[in-house]
Amino acid sequence: MTALAWDATEATVGELAARSGVAPSALRFYEREGLITSRRTTGNQRRYSRDTLRRVAFIRTSQKLGIPLATIREVLGLLPEDRTPTREDWARISECWREDLDQRIRTLQRLRDNLTDCIGCGCLSIDRCRLSNPYDELGSHGPGPRRLIEEDPACAPECVPDPVPAGG
Amino acid sequence: MTALAWDATEATVGELAARSGVAPSALRFYEREGLITSRRTTGNQRRYSRDTLRRVAFIRTSQKLGIPLATIREVLGLLPEDRTPTREDWARISECWREDLDQRIRTLQRLRDNLTDCIGCGCLSIDRCRLSNPYDELGSHGPGPRRLIEEDPACAPECVPDPVPAGG
DNA sequence: CTCATACTTAAACCAAGGTTGAAGTCAAGC
DNA sequence: GCTTGACTTCAACCTTGGTTTAAGTATGAG
Numbered sequence: 001m002t003a004l005a006w007d008a009t010e011a012t013v014g015e016l017a018a019r020s021g022v023a024p025s026a027l028r029f030y031e032r033e034g035l036i037t038s039r040r041t042t043g044n045q046r047r048y049s050r051d052t053l054r055r056v057a058f059i060r061t062s063q064k065l066g067i068p069l070a071t072i073r074e075v076l077g078l079l080p081e082d083r084t085p086t087r088e089d090w091a092r093i094s095e096c097w098r099e100d101l102d103q104r105i106r107t108l109q110r111l112r113d114n115l116t117d118c119i120g121c122g123c124l125s126i127d128r129c130r131l132s133n134p135y136d137e138l139g140s141h142g143p144g145p146r147r148l149i150e151e152d153p154a155c156a157p158e159c160v161p162d163p164v165p166a167g168g
Numbered sequence: 169m170t171a172l173a174w175d176a177t178e179a180t181v182g183e184l185a186a187r188s189g190v191a192p193s194a195l196r197f198y199e200r201e202g203l204i205t206s207r208r209t210t211g212n213q214r215r216y217s218r219d220t221l222r223r224v225a226f227i228r229t230s231q232k233l234g235i236p237l238a239t240i241r242e243v244l245g246l247l248p249e250d251r252t253p254t255r256e257d258w259a260r261i262s263e264c265w266r267e268d269l270d271q272r273i274r275t276l277q278r279l280r281d282n283l284t285d286c287i288g289c290g291c292l293s294i295d296r297c298r299l300s301n302p303y304d305e306l307g308s309h310g311p312g313p314r315r316l317i318e319e320d321p322a323c324a325p326e327c328v329p330d331p332v333p334a335g336g
Numbered sequence: 337c338t339c340a341t342a343c344t345t346a347a348a349c350c351a352a353g354g355t356t357g358a359a360g361t362c363a364a365g366c
Numbered sequence: 367g368c369t370t371g372a373c374t375t376c377a378a379c380c381t382t383g384g385t386t387t388a389a390g391t392a393t394g395a396g
Contacts, residue, residue, distance in 0.1 A: 193355055194353080194355085201353090210362095211361075
């Protein structure tokens with residue numbers, strides 16, 4: 001069970017995989033995509049520092065929340081680079097997902113309510129229905145409530161919670 | 169503007185595209201995938217019957233609700249084949265999405281609430297966090313609440329609302 | 337030193353939901 | 367009956383989030 005060791009301060013890709021429950025191929029993929037980083041040994045093998053485990057946990061958690069990797073990468077970029085991130089740092093960037101999640105819940109609820117309305121009248125047609133309307137110009141009859149179903153802006157990382165305090 | 173005509177009872181792919189706001193390539197794709205059908209002219213061109221517009225509207229609406237095409241196809245299969253679907257038929261199959269939508273809303277709310285908890289403690293770590301736990305076996309410490317984040321069973325078309333009454 | 341494992345890379349592949357392009361055919365206005 | 371635009375098919379390509387495979391290299395136990 002040397003794969004679970006991580007007794008020193010660094011982990012191989014296999015050790016990190018075992019600890020995080022994420023496949024080595026996925027970890028290499030994350031590294032290619034710039035979500036995690038590693039030191040290389042003289043023989044070109046990866047060595048991960050301990051806090052990478054938390055970083056991977058953040059990535060997987062965010063994915064469970066439905067956030068695309070590109071967005072996760074951007075938000076990870078808000079972490080301080082000059083020191084190991086603290087609990088507070090992680091909490092701060094986790095806040096980024098809250099608004100996003102709230103927005104998505106609201107959008108789904110709106111969609112569901114409209115569906116309920118529309119089931120009542122059986123009106124799922126291009127021309128009349130608030131749910132189905134693609135973009136009304138084509139129906140060419142009156143200014144419909146076009147923004148009822150806005151593409152949710154979900155996952156735009158506009159959240160820059162606070163300027164991350166640098167240094168210790 | 170002959171593309172918008174549809175004065176007769178049938179539409180070409182371009183006309184249906186113009187009316188529905190869905191690209192011709194997408195309509196051909198839907199047909200390949202069995203979500204819509206068409207008659208062919210002697211010259212092998214597609215002609216869509218009028219109710220295809222509603223069918224396409226249903227498809228797009230369902231996609232907005234986050235339903236995959238494969239599931240939409242299955243539910244479309246619940247429509248009567250021996251007659252043009254009525255308002256009631258559409259309403260009936262639209263009901264299929266409701267439970268699904270409710271489930272997804274509940275899941276997202278649960279995730280958000282857990283995130284709120286976890287932000288409080290800054291605990292997004294593999295070993296402790298309810299949100300981050302990948303599959304607890306690896307953490308190897310006690311029976312955690314593993315099903316807090318279940319993969320939502322969303323989009324299983326178990327909804328067979330009523331046997332569709334055949335004939336007019 | 338040797339041998340088994342674990343590591344390295346690049347490239348191919350998967351699913352979904354299409355788009356794009358090439359090469360050829362149909363339909364309609366003049 | 368010709369020309370033009372809309373149609374046809376097939377195949378390749380795109381994105382996201384990876385996995386799989388092949389060929390080769392490092393590391394560490396004995």
